[in-house]
Amino acid sequence: MLTIQSFTFNPASENTYIIFNETGAAIIIDPGCYAENERHALQLFIELNDLNVVQLINTHCHLDHVFGLKWASEYYDLEPFIHIEDKRTLEFAPQSALRWGLSMDNYTGNVQLLAEGDEIHIGDDKLTVLHTPGHSPGSISFYCEAQGFVISGDVLFKESIGRTDLPEGNHHQLIRSIQTKLFTLPDDTVVYNGHGNTTTIGHEKQYNPYL
Numbered sequence: 001m002l003t004i005q006s007f008t009f010n011p012a013s014e015n016t017y018i019i020f021n022e023t024g025a026a027i028i029i030d031p032g033c034y035a036e037n038e039r040h041a042l043q044l045f046i047e048l049n050d051l052n053v054v055q056l057i058n059t060h061c062h063l064d065h066v067f068g069l070k071w072a073s074e075y076y077d078l079e080p081f082i083h084i085e086d087k088r089t090l091e092f093a094p095q096s097a098l099r100w101g102l103s104m105d106n107y108t109g110n111v112q113l114l115a116e117g118d119e120i121h122i123g124d125d126k127l128t129v130l131h132t133p134g135h136s137p138g139s140i141s142f143y144c145e146a147q148g149f150v151i152s153g154d155v156l157f158k159e160s161i162g163r164t165d166l167p168e169g170n171h172h173q174l175i176r177s178i179q180t181k182l183f184t185l186p187d188d189t190v191v192y193n194g195h196g197n198t199t200t201i202g203h204e205k206q207y208n209p210y211l
Helices: 036-048 069-075 084-099 171-182 201-207
Strands: 003-009 014-020 025-029 052-057 081-083 112-114 119-122 125-131 140-144 149-153 190-193
Touching: 003 036, 014 036, 014 190, 025 119, 036 069, 052 069, 052 081, 052 119, 081 084, 125 171
Parallel strands: 025 052, 081 112, 149 190
Antiparallel strands: 003 014, 014 025, 119 125, 125 140, 140 149
16 A cells, blocks of 8 residues: 655645555655755655655756756656656756756656656556646646545646646646546545645646636
């Protein structure tokens, strides 16, 4: 059974997640830790809970979700997993940071690729990859059918949706992703998103003003 721990990091208040099972195998999703104390908080939680980080994955590669990617990759000796359509987004992250008056040491190493329908295994538990573009071309969500949750990145928020005014954003594509990939999930599916509080698919169907 999977346990989810969230952290809120960096000036954009981004949600970073650690998912782990009873054996201690763990995955870091969207390492957005920008400051040294944020990296320390993530590291300390992993150490105190005796976790073994086996995979590093990203829902997408906007700068606030990859601030800590290079550090996490080096510290845990892992190559990150992303969707191929977000490689350009990752490469562009330093330029994006400059626009916000920030600097970053960007990850420039090898990446592993995830695509629609791929499965991420943590022992006997699994997450299924859903390609949900629109906020960025390579946005992906991770669905756990057995436990009824989805990690949506910046696709779907509580009573809101992801921005599409950023480079390569596409509003029509985003709405289609939500309607065809997320709103087809059971209504009681819990949505862990990239910013803000969790919600459910059923709540968003009823109360999301953008949908």
